[in-house]
Every structure is written in structure tokens, then in C-alpha cells.
Amino acid sequence: MTEPTPLDRWFERALGDAGPQHFGSGWFSGLIGLLLSAGSFAAVLVFQFPEWLTMGELRFRYPVELMRGLLTLAIVAGFFFSALNVILRPSKKLGLAGLAFAVGAVLLGGSGVEIEGVPDAPFHLGLDWLVLNFVLLSLVFVPLEKLFPLKPEQGTFRPQWTTDAIYFVVSHLAVDLLTFFTLLPATLVSQAWQAAALDMQVKNLPLLAQVFLVMLVADVTQYWVHRSFHRLRWAWPFHAIHHSTTDMDWLAGSRLHVVDIVLTRALVLVPLFVLGFDETALYIWLAIVAAQATFIHVNMRFRWRWVEELIVTPRFHHWHHARTPIDKNFAIHFPWIDRIFGTHHMPGGEWPPELGIHGEQPPGDFFRQMLWPFGKLRRR
Numbered sequence: 001m002t003e004p005t006p007l008d009r010w011f012e013r014a015l016g017d018a019g020p021q022h023f024g025s026g027w028f029s030g031l032i033g034l035l036l037s038a039g040s041f042a043a044v045l046v047f048q049f050p051e052w053l054t055m056g057e058l059r060f061r062y063p064v065e066l067m068r069g070l071l072t073l074a075i076v077a078g079f080f081f082s083a084l085n086v087i088l089r090p091s092k093k094l095g096l097a098g099l100a101f102a103v104g105a106v107l108l109g110g111s112g113v114e115i116e117g118v119p120d121a122p123f124h125l126g127l128d129w130l131v132l133n134f135v136l137l138s139l140v141f142v143p144l145e146k147l148f149p150l151k152p153e154q155g156t157f158r159p160q161w162t163t164d165a166i167y168f169v170v171s172h173l174a175v176d177l178l179t180f181f182t183l184l185p186a187t188l189v190s191q192a193w194q195a196a197a198l199d200m201q202v203k204n205l206p207l208l209a210q211v212f213l214v215m216l217v218a219d220v221t222q223y224w225v226h227r228s229f230h231r232l233r234w235a236w237p238f239h240a241i242h243h244s245t246t247d248m249d250w251l252a253g254s255r256l257h258v259v260d261i262v263l264t265r266a267l268v269l270v271p272l273f274v275l276g277f278d279e280t281a282l283y284i285w286l287a288i289v290a291a292q293a294t295f296i297h298v299n300m301r302f303r304w305r306w307v308e309e310l311i312v313t314p315r316f317h318h319w320h321h322a323r324t325p326i327d328k329n330f331a332i333h334f335p336w337i338d339r340i341f342g343t344h345h346m347p348g349g350e351w352p353p354e355l356g357i358h359g360e361q362p363p364g365d366f367f368r369q370m371l372w373p374f375g376k377l378r379r380r
């Protein structure tokens with residue numbers, strides 16, 4: 001069984017209590033209030049320091065007035081839900097923490113912060129990217145997991161949830177750095193390709209056809225890179241981190257070692273750049289990957305029937321994480337790619353009884369997980 005980490009226990013002490021968690025107990029209002037207030041606080045920081053805290057790609061694309069409106073709404077809602085928690089619940093930790101963040105957001109300038117001509121900083125953290133994704137994804141998936149749970153006993157704050165939350169935070173904050181390393185090989189190869197004057201003309205296809213082709217090419221490449229991570233002895237410890245989770249939910253998919261992320265993404269991008277797809281098609285595909293990679297890990301019971309044959313669903317990817325059989329279902333968009341290469345596994349309407357890996361388990365916390373695969377390399 002997975003053990004809670006010291007950070008899990010710290011959060012449990014700081015914000016948990018023994019009170020009931022049903023609707024009307026003040027538990028959900030406390031969580032929603034804290035999420036919105038902390039998110040608003042971070043968003044005000046983004047408005048204050050855009051040169052340091054926005055993602056390079058997104059900086060000039062925001063509808064700023066709309067964002068200000070949303071931020072005002074989030075601060076008001078954060079106040080409201082946190083206050084509701086304080087009224088409803090004997091233990092007021094969540095509500096008070098939420099109110100503190102909401103007051104902090106207002107004191108820092110709220111949604112009215114002036115944005116002057118933005119100078120550029122030597123590096124940026126994607127705090128905007130983090131807040132947008134965390135608030136959106138948790139508001140969509142946490143209620144869905146509560147309504148249709150695959151494992152009702154699991155709960156949102158299962159052991160090692162803080163480990164996966166750190167992966168989520170770090171991979172979003174470091175988005176510019178990760179993008180830089182990820183794009184490097186693809187840019188170099190496609191420059192060489194263009195120098196040789198080879199043009200595949202895929203840019204001229206209709207956008208939808210391009211998006212489908214991008215998904216297909218990306219998934220076939222991803223399939224073989226992923227399968228190699230399972231097969232190569234030096235590579236497996238890096239990918240084993242992703243498989244070390246025994247509790248699947250919307251956050252569990254974030255658990256990816258940085259070497260795993262950079263190598264996989266970099267190799268997947270090479271054929272996409274060489275083929276020369278339109279930028280819009282690539283951005284649409286990026287949004288699809290982000291949503292689908294989160295979705296296929298959720299703790300949700302669904303029988304998708306014919307949909308399961310066409311696109312990867314949670315049940316398909318949960319079998320990839322099964323303790324037995326291993327090395328099945330490598331695709332992340334199209335399950336029939338596994339059929340073609342002989343690794344498809346979807347028995348009846350069943351879900352895998354047990355998840356995780358055989359053999360030596362990686363440690364449970366983020367920092368030791370970052371170092372663990374390198375230790376394995378050295379010992380070889």
C-alpha cells in the first residue's frame with residue numbers, strides 16, 4: 001500500500017479535521033474557497049510581475065479585460081465560499097486560509113493592477129499557465145471524480161497527492177525551460193530538412209485533417225518512444241516514476257520524471273516539424289494532449305463501449321498501469337495503434353485489480369524521485 005509522505009501529513013495537520021465531508025458540512029465550500037482565493041492571489045502576482053511570471057508564448061495573447069473580469073469574480077467567489085465554510089463548519093481552518101489569500105489578493109491590488117509596458121526578464125516562470133490549468137482542471141475533474149468514482153474509497157487527498165501536486169506545479173512553472181529543450185532537436189532537424197528543400201505540403205491540407213494527422217504521427221512516435229522506455233534497462237527507472245503511483249486520478253498523470261518528459265516530447269516533435277504542419281494545428285493538438293493525458297488517468301468509472309475502440313479512455317490507460325499484465329496499451333490517442341503492434345489489452349468491461357510496478361519501488365516524495373533513476377544508472 002502507498003504510504004503518505006511527510007508533506008501529505010503536514011497538509012493533513014494544517015488543513016484537515018475529523019469532521020464529516022458530505023454536502024452541507026462546509027467541506028466543499030472550504031476547498032472551493034481556498035482554491036479560488038489562492039488562485040486569485042497567484043493571478044494578482046502575475047498582474048504585478050508579468051515580466052517574470054508569464055509564459056513567453058501566452059504573454060501577448062491574453063484578453064486582458066476579460067481576465068480582469070474573471071479575476072474579480074474569482075476573488076468574490078473565494079470570499080463567499082471561504083465565509084460559508086467558516087459559518088458551516090466547526091473547524092474553520094480551510095475558510096480562514098481562504099479568507100487570508102482573498103484579503104492578500106485585494107491588498108496586492110486585486111484585479112485593478114496597472115500593467116505598464118512590459119520589459120522582458122532573463123527568464124520567466126509560467127505562473128499564469130499553472131493557475132489557469134490548476135483551477136480549470138480541478139474544477140472540472142474533482143467534481144466528476146466525486147460523482148462517478150471508480151474507487152469511491154480513494155478520496156481527493158489520497159497518499160502522495162502532494163508529490164503529484166509538486167510535479168504539476170514544477171512542470172507548469174518551468175514551461176518555458178521545458179519548451180526550450182523540447183524544441184531544440186526538432187528545430188535543428190527541420191532546419192536541416194528545409195535547407196535540403198524538402199517540403200511535404202501538409203500545410204495545405206484542411207485544418208481538421210492536419211489535426212488528425214498530427215495526432216496519428218505523434219501517437220505512433222510516442223508509442224515507440226514509450227515502448228522503448230519500458231524495454232531499455234537504462235531508461236526504465238526514469239519512466240518507472242510515472243508507474244510508481246497506485247492511486248490514479250486527474251493529478252496522477254503529472255508524475256513524470258523530467259528526463260521522461262523532455263526525451264519523449266522532443267522525439268515526438270521531430271517528425272511533426274519535419275512534415276511542416278500548420279502552427280494552428282500544432283496548438284490544437286497541444287490542447288488535446290494536455291486534456292487527454294489528464295483525462296486518461298482520472299478515477300472515474302465509465303463504460304465507453306464503441307468510443308473505447310476509437311480513442312484512448314481511462315480504462316485503456318489504467319490497464320497500461322496494471323501490475324499484470326505489463327507492457328500493454330502504450331498509445332495515448334488511438335488504441336488501435338496498440339492493436340496494430342500487438343500490445344492491445346482490454347478484457348471485457350474489467351478494470352485492472354491492482355496498479356503499480358513489480359520489483360524495487362521508487363521513493364514516495366518528489367525530490368528523491370528526481371534523483372532515484374540517476375542512482376540506478378550509477379549502480380549499473
Ligand SMILES: [Zn+2]
Nearest residue numbers: 226230239320
Ligand atoms: Zn508506461
Ligand SMILES: [Zn+2]
Nearest residue numbers: 242253297317
Ligand atoms: Zn499514465
